[in-house]
Amino acid sequence: MLKKLLVTGLVAAFGLSALTSVTYAQEETVLKVASQVPPMTDIVELAAEAIEEPYTIELVEVTDNVQYNEAVFNDEAYASFAQHMPFMEMFNKEKEADLVAIQPIYNAVVGFYSPVYKSIDDIEEGAEVAIPSDPTNEARALLILAHYGLIELPEDIGLFPTVDDIVENPHQLKFTTLEVGNTPAAYEDGVELVFSYPTYIAKLDLTPADALFLEEDPEDRFAIQVVVREGNKDSEATKALIKAFNSDKVRAFVDELSEKGHLKPSFDSNATEEPADSETTEESAEE
Numbered sequence: 001m002l003k004k005l006l007v008t009g010l011v012a013a014f015g016l017s018a019l020t021s022v023t024y025a026q027e028e029t030v031l032k033v034a035s036q037v038p039p040m041t042d043i044v045e046l047a048a049e050a051i052e053e054p055y056t057i058e059l060v061e062v063t064d065n066v067q068y069n070e071a072v073f074n075d076e077a078y079a080s081f082a083q084h085m086p087f088m089e090m091f092n093k094e095k096e097a098d099l100v101a102i103q104p105i106y107n108a109v110v111g112f113y114s115p116v117y118k119s120i121d122d123i124e125e126g127a128e129v130a131i132p133s134d135p136t137n138e139a140r141a142l143l144i145l146a147h148y149g150l151i152e153l154p155e156d157i158g159l160f161p162t163v164d165d166i167v168e169n170p171h172q173l174k175f176t177t178l179e180v181g182n183t184p185a186a187y188e189d190g191v192e193l194v195f196s197y198p199t200y201i202a203k204l205d206l207t208p209a210d211a212l213f214l215e216e217d218p219e220d221r222f223a224i225q226v227v228v229r230e231g232n233k234d235s236e237a238t239k240a241l242i243k244a245f246n247s248d249k250v251r252a253f254v255d256e257l258s259e260k261g262h263l264k265p266s267f268d269s270n271a272t273e274e275p276a277d278s279e280t281t282e283e284s285a286e287e
Helices: 040-050 067-073 085-095 135-147 180-188 198-204 236-245 248-259 278-284
Strands: 005-009 030-035 056-061 079-084 099-108 111-113 128-132 174-178 193-196 224-229 263-265
Touching: 030 040, 030 067, 030 236, 040 056, 040 079, 040 236, 040 248, 067 079, 067 085, 067 099, 067 224, 079 085, 079 236, 085 099, 085 135, 085 224, 099 236, 099 248, 111 135, 128 135, 128 180, 135 193, 174 180, 180 193, 180 198, 193 198, 224 236, 248 263
Parallel strands: 005 056, 030 056, 030 079, 128 174, 128 193
Antiparallel strands: 079 224, 099 224, 099 263, 111 193
């Protein structure tokens, strides 16, 4: 494992300069893969054990949801494993970048947690709702609320609604936005409804089984993906990377987490396809 896995820690929140500048225009055998938190970093490590020679994987651990895309776009990392396609597409639009999703791995089981309510029927008028501040996860949270009838959105809203798009709010829910990694703090502060990922809510010893209600995403639109630059998507290195992330070790680990209810495997989904409503994506990709 030591031969195939090197771990690089970034020393500052935006410390991309700590990375050795590498241009991947030519074929590289050491493939830096930027990732943020478990289980994503765990999966990168397992892929590192599985990748075939002459390639090796170097895990680059980052500390926020900006660094991994910047690293790949600036050729400081070969790939990232930290995001779903809507988030990647928003980065592409904002930065005029050329990132592409090449392999879905899993879809996190996200939902809303409550330190107050035991049932969705208990939700009171004026309840506070904590949702992520980044546009894609804000949209994901709102789509869940709309699915359960707690708010109403326009029928043609697409994948990127905002709070301003809400047309009906029968419970007069009050929305608070915060960085997605800080959602457990909102739960501890007693916010009535809190959107979160299993990775973050686990800090409070909670699991999706403790959620008040969970997302339903049969199309795996929000599957976590391996991402590279478009010019590298058909390279031999990328083929080796895809094979490693599809290895038996990775699949067994994902299946184990799936049995615990933390996620749903997405290896064979069509989540790498372009969304049909590209116009909506472009119009909505604003920070």
